[in-house]
Amino acid sequence: MRILILFAHPALEKSRVHRRLVQAVASLPGVTFHDLYERYPNFHIDVDHEQRLLREHDLYVWQHPVYWYSAPALLKQWLDLVLTHGWAYGAKGTALQGRYVLSAISTGGASSSYQRGGFHDATIQDFLLPIRRTVTLCKMTYLDPFVVYGAHRLQSADLDNHADCYAARIVALRDGLEALP
Amino acid sequence: MTETFLFQAFVYLLAAVVAVLLAQRAGLGAILGYLIAGVVIGPFGLGLIGEEGQDVLHVAEFGVVLLLFVVGLELEPSRLWRLRGPILGLGSLQVVVTSFTIAGIALLLGLPWQSALAIGMTLSLSSTVIALQLLREKGVLNTAGGQSSFAVLLFQDIAVIPMLALFPLLAVAGAHGAGTGDDHGGMTLIASLPGWAQTVVMLAAVGAVVVIGRFLASPIFRAIARTRLRELFTAAALLLLVGIALLMQAVGLSSALGAFLAGVVLANSEYRHELESDIDPFKGLLLGLFFIAVGTTINVNLIAAQPVTVAAVVALIVFVKIVILFALARAFKLGIDQSMLAAVTLAQVGEFAFVLLAFSSREGILSSDVTAILVAAVALTMALTPLLALLNERLLLPRLGTRERQEREADAFDERKPVIIAGFGRFGSIVGRLLTANGVETVVLDNDSDRVDILRRLGLRVYYGDASRLDLLRAAGAEHARLIVLALDSPEKTLEMVRTIKQHFPHLTIMARAYDRADAFDLIDEGVHSIYRETFDTALRMGVDAMRLLGFRAYQATRAANTFRIHDDRALYELLEVRKDQTLFISAARKRIADLEALLRTDIEDRGLERDSGWDTETLRAEMSGAPPPSS
Numbered sequence: 161m162r163i164l165i166l167f168a169h170p171a172l173e174k175s176r177v178h179r180r181l182v183q184a185v186a187s188l189p190g191v192t193f194h195d196l197y198e199r200y201p202n203f204h205i206d207v208d209h210e211q212r213l214l215r216e217h218d219l220y221v222w223q224h225p226v227y228w229y230s231a232p233a234l235l236k237q238w239l240d241l242v243l244t245h246g247w248a249y250g251a252k253g254t255a256l257q258g259r260y261v262l263s264a265i266s267t268g269g270a271s272s273s274y275q276r277g278g279f280h281d282a283t284i285q286d287f288l289l290p291i292r293r294t295v296t297l298c299k300m301t302y303l304d305p306f307v308v309y310g311a312h313r314l315q316s317a318d319l320d321n322h323a324d325c326y327a328a329r330i331v332a333l334r335d336g337l338e339a340l341p
Numbered sequence: 342m343t344e345t346f347l348f349q350a351f352v353y354l355l356a357a358v359v360a361v362l363l364a365q366r367a368g369l370g371a372i373l374g375y376l377i378a379g380v381v382i383g384p385f386g387l388g389l390i391g392e393e394g395q396d397v398l399h400v401a402e403f404g405v406v407l408l409l410f411v412v413g414l415e416l417e418p419s420r421l422w423r424l425r426g427p428i429l430g431l432g433s434l435q436v437v438v439t440s441f442t443i444a445g446i447a448l449l450l451g452l453p454w455q456s457a458l459a460i461g462m463t464l465s466l467s468s469t470v471i472a473l474q475l476l477r478e479k480g481v482l483n484t485a486g487g488q489s490s491f492a493v494l495l496f497q498d499i500a501v502i503p504m505l506a507l508f509p510l511l512a513v514a515g516a517h518g519a520g521t522g523d524d525h526g527g528m529t530l531i532a533s534l535p536g537w538a539q540t541v542v543m544l545a546a547v548g549a550v551v552v553i554g555r556f557l558a559s560p561i562f563r564a565i566a567r568t569r570l571r572e573l574f575t576a577a578a579l580l581l582l583v584g585i586a587l588l589m590q591a592v593g594l595s596s597a598l599g600a601f602l603a604g605v606v607l608a609n610s611e612y613r614h615e616l617e618s619d620i621d622p623f624k625g626l627l628l629g630l631f632f633i634a635v636g637t638t639i640n641v642n643l644i645a646a647q648p649v650t651v652a653a654v655v656a657l658i659v660f661v662k663i664v665i666l667f668a669l670a671r672a673f674k675l676g677i678d679q680s681m682l683a684a685v686t687l688a689q690v691g692e693f694a695f696v697l698l699a700f701s702s703r704e705g706i707l708s709s710d711v712t713a714i715l716v717a718a719v720a721l722t723m724a725l726t727p728l729l730a731l732l733n734e735r736l737l738l739p740r741l742g743t744r745e746r747q748e749r750e751a752d753a754f755d756e757r758k759p760v761i762i763a764g765f766g767r768f769g770s771i772v773g774r775l776l777t778a779n780g781v782e783t784v785v786l787d788n789d790s791d792r793v794d795i796l797r798r799l800g801l802r803v804y805y806g807d808a809s810r811l812d813l814l815r816a817a818g819a820e821h822a823r824l825i826v827l828a829l830d831s832p833e834k835t836l837e838m839v840r841t842i843k844q845h846f847p848h849l850t851i852m853a854r855a856y857d858r859a860d861a862f863d864l865i866d867e868g869v870h871s872i873y874r875e876t877f878d879t880a881l882r883m884g885v886d887a888m889r890l891l892g893f894r895a896y897q898a899t900r901a902a903n904t905f906r907i908h909d910d911r912a913l914y915e916l917l918e919v920r921k922d923q924t925l926f927i928s929a930a931r932k933r934i935a936d937l938e939a940l941l942r943t944d945i946e947d948r949g950l951e952r953d954s955g956w957d958t959e960t961l962r963a964e965m966s967g968a969p970p971p972s973s
Contacts, residue, residue, distance in 0.1 A: 204903040207955070241955035250964055 161260075163191045163334050164217035168224040170197055176270070177311045177319060178225060178264045184323035190334050192217060192325065196234050203237050210242040214256060219333055222291070223264040229280075229287045238292060244250035248298045261295045262333070263288060263305040264326060271309040300341055303333075352389045353397075356382045357629050372471055373727045375629050376720070377487045379636015386554035390637050397634040404627025405470055405692065406586050406600040407620055409498075412473060412491075413604020414617050417608035418492055431489055431673050432496025435687075439665050446657065452711070457510040459706045459717070462504050463698060464658055466691035469494045469597070471726050475686055484606040486679035489670055490686045500599050501693055506810070508697065512704035539593070546592040550599055554606030562612045563794055566805060575619045582620070591788050605836060614804045618812040633724075635692065643713055654718040659688045659725060669707075685733045689722040695783050761817050761825045763838060765792060768854050768875055769828030777801070784817045811837045811845060819846045827853040832860045836870060862917055881906060912939075 165185060169178050186193040194213065200206075200325075214220065224231050242248070242340050271280035278330075280287075284307055295302040306329055308314075308322045332338045356378035364374025382389040390397075442460030463658055471491055476482040482491065533918060557825040558581065565577050603727035608612060644651045663684045670680035695716065702712040762773045765787040776783055785801060786795050786808035797801040806813045808829065819825065824840060829835050835853055842849050857863040861872045881902050890899035916939055 202903055204900065204907075206907075244955050245958075245961045245964070250961065 161219050161334055161336060162217040163219045163221060163330060164213055165193045165221040165223055165264075165330075166196060166223070166235070166238070167194060168196045168232045168238070170232050170234070172197070175225070176180065177308055177322070178223070180319045180323040180328050181223065181266075181308070182186075182317065185330050188327065188330060188334070191330060196238060197232075200234065203234060205238055205241050207241050208243070210238065211247065211255070212242075214242070214259075219260040219262065221262045221264050221330070226265050226267045226284075226287070231291070241335040243294070244297055249267060254299065257299040260303055260333075261291075261298045261300050262329075263291060265305060266308040266311045268312050269310065269322040270313070271307075274309070275307075303340070348391070351564070353630065353633060354381055357633060361629070373628070373724060374475055374630055375632030376639075376724045377638040379633040380639050380641060382633070383637030383639070385637075385639065385641035397630060401627050401631035401634050401927055403583075403586065404624055404629075404631045405597050406582060407624035408470055408473065409597045409601040410582055410604040410752055411617055411620055411624055413601040413606075414483070414608050414613055415604075418605055418608065424495075427489050427492035427673065429667055432493045434499050434669050435493050435666055436465050436497060441464070442661055442665060453887060456701075456707050456711070458911060459508065459511050459697070459701050462507070463694045463701070463715075464662075464690050464719075466493060466497050466501070466693050467662075467687040468689050468691040468726070469498060469688055469721055470631065470724055472686045472716075474628070476619070481682060484679060484682070485675055486670070486682035488915060489673065489675060490683045493666070493683070493687060495601075497691065499795065501595055504697070508700060508706070509704070511701075511706050513755065514946065543592050543594055546588055546594065546599075547602065549588065550602050551606050553581075553585075554603045557647060558607060559610055559612070562610075562616075563791075565614070566615075566788075567791070569788075571807075572617065578616050578619050579623065608642070611793050611803060611805050614813050614816040615806040617816060617845060618806070618810065621812065631692070635695070637718055638695065638716060639724075640713060640717050643717050644721075646712065651717055651721070653716060654714060655721045655725065657731070658718060658722055661730075662688045681737060685728075686730050688729055689726040690719040692723075694719045729920075730881050748836070753904060759823045761786065761789075761814075761819060761822045763825065763827050764829040764854075765796065765803060766828070766830060767824065772826050773801075784822070785819055788815065789903055809834050810843060811841055814841065814846070819849060822846075822849060825849050825851055827851060829854070832856045832863070835846075835860075838866060839864065839869055843868065849898070858913065858916075860919065861913065865914075865917060877909075 167178075167182065170176055182193070185191060190309075196300060222231070222235060224235055228233070232238070237327060243256075247253050267274065267284065269280060274282070274284045274287075276282065284305065288305060290319075292302045306326055314322070329338070357375060360378030360381065361371050361374035364377065364711065365371065380386050384390065436774045440458075440461040442461070443464050444454075444457040445590045447457035452460070455534035472494055476490060481487045501516075562574070562577065565573050581603065585599045585603050589596040610616075614797075666687055667680050667684040670683045671677070675683065697709070698712050698715055698719070701707040702709055709717070760776060760781055760783045762769050762783050762785045764775055765785045766789070769785070769787075773783055773785060783802065785796070785803040786806055787796075787803055788805065788807050793803050793805045804813075804817060809815070819842070825846075827835050828836055829838070832855070836853075839851060839853065842851055850871070851869050853864050853869050853873070855864055855872050855874045857874060857876075861874055864872050884905075885898045885902045888901065889895055893901075919939060
């Protein structure tokens, strides 16, 4: 499977988790790494280019930290502009049909806080609803997300562990070793 | 044969060019080439140059003054202070131990003690010129060994002063005072004063050099720089040095030492690089002349007549000097290879020996026979140094295998920063300020002396000079920088710089300010890809504001400008292709009009650049009114 990682982090230089995750996957063979904030610092997205990239891949990873229960602004801008009516969705919008999307995200809160009755009073799946619906509306399949919880408290060894797991998951998907829904 | 000045100049230059070229080819280094050239053209060689070689030597000694000035320029006072340990410790021990050892050997050989002591002191000195030239040639000036050598040389330069005072006392034939007509010959001017007054005058002279360097030189150089006459600046620099040399001679101090002091004082000045590159050609030529002149004094006949004696003396001198210096360097905790470097570098006898030997011979301290052999031996030790260094480098060091890490490198060249900004006017200053505000270290080159002055007062690292000059670029650290920002006013200068950089520093990434589109084309032709047209972004922002005043939404206008920028970039490259096909005879003005026409045409044709259809609900509304709405 040809994998496209759409990475959105407005301040990678301050990141601990995503820098390690990026290191683990960016140069894997058969994986295209696309750093959105590096490419479009002015939010001026080249839609033609993005749609071409989407056509050339089968599985899209949306990798980003979770900000206010959602994605950083540029990824939202990307969704707004690239997933156009008549191309990605709508009666004639079938360009992405049959493709897959994986969210690879990090949260500040621990996994225990993302529970009904917990600190955030909802699971991470609940918060990902808008993204899951977007994927479904574009006739794609949304995979079980890759989540790194409690990003602020992780030690170096934990980070290594998460990075290894992330890379393993990407490789498994690339090589068709993960059972897909 | 040797009457005319032009003929002499021709002989010297020809000998220099041919001999140095051959020596360099053979890997022997320039110094040996000059010395050989001297021997060949000298009275004992082809005889093209007669006894006037001695006079030339005096003229050429000014090269030593210039050399020490440049050395001083590269040595900030703080660094000199850090070297105080090696200077006073290693330096003084080297002079004292070597002097007495050689004097002892001379005594054993049956010379009277006065002669022995004179020989000891004379031969303890090393050649600043040869040693420094060697260290720079090999690029090891900033290693531990190089720094130690330098410290010893500095101490020797200072030690010469008491030696000159001591020599008349050694004269068996009664002291006539000094007056050798040499570098230190001006003693007569204050010789009549009592000892304490002489000291006061000397201190005053040193103080004067410091005051001139610190407070007077900069304003004067600034005023001269404002005239934008390059040669006047060079003349002023030489004037300063000649003046200091005269002052030092007048009070009986070493003019080389005075120049060194002036260099140290000016090391923090903004004109440092400019001074360095202005003095450099004079220094190089005069030093070459100096070595040729030394070569002419080597008495080949004497060496031929007493080859064993001369060879033995040379071997003994070099051996003693190397052993003592090596032992001392080891005692001062230097690594084996660094100690060896210092010992070999300083194994020769210095140019000052010629002066001291001449004096000793005249005053009867040494017999003329001994003097003749020593002169030949001293010259030979000089000639041997590059060979010894070569042997040390090729044969000895590889076997030692304990190369010391060169930790001093970093602070010695603290201006080797990642970004060089050429031109700090209305364009470069903005780039520089943004970089500085974000903690990027920059070296700025600018040729507006007023601006340099102001910027330096604000604490920025700004150097005065024509940024397109290779030597200045090198001095600013172009070999180690990663990026160079060309923000000059003049497109011609910018192109010139691009060519220089591409040729000599191909690793440097060039970012260039372009005056207009035509200028941008020239830069693209030269292979520069980061090009910034100086008015483009401002004009675009003005266009955005115009659209807003007409009622466009701010974000719409901004998006339009972003799109336009991408379109214009592409159009620039397309136009470049078109221009290549056009006839060469079309005038520049016509060309500009044609360019504009082509651009406007693509602006109209390229309407399809609207990239924001994701926010455009037209098709969605059409679909919803006809087909069943998508589930949402």
